[in-house]
Amino acid sequence: MSSGHAGGLLVVDTSSTLHVRLSGPPAPEDVGRLCALLEAAEPGLVVCEIGGLGRGGLGAVDALARLRLVARRRGHRLEFRGTGPELRELLGLVGLRELL
Incomplete structure (x- = not known):
């Protein structure tokens, strides 16, 4: 099953592994x-x-941190894929490189 949304959430796949893609x-x-x-x-x-x-940007950093926190609380293993160098650098600057 998948669903679309005009905002940053593009695809949600509810197979055994949950796949989510942020398009913006x-x-x-x-x-x-x-x-x-x-x-x-x-x-x-x-x-x-x-x-x-x-x-x-800081909004993306906040979103990733919130997702990681909820995933950890619920016992999920969360993997972020496709991180660009600018976002990696920003996460490092704010002390959140471990999110990746």
Whole structure:
């Protein structure tokens, strides 16, 4: 099953591994929906493609940190894939490189 949204949340695949792709900077309501999805899902692997975030920004950093926190609380293994060098550098500057 997949669903689309005009904001930053593009695809949600509810197979055994949960796949999420961010196609752009997520709006606060997108992050809320993703967190609710993680809260409702059985613990397992969650793969989050974030190549669409590009350079990111502090909003992207906040979104990734929130997703990691919810995933950790629910027992998910969260993997971020497709991180660009600018976002990696920004995460390092704010002390959150371990998110990746």
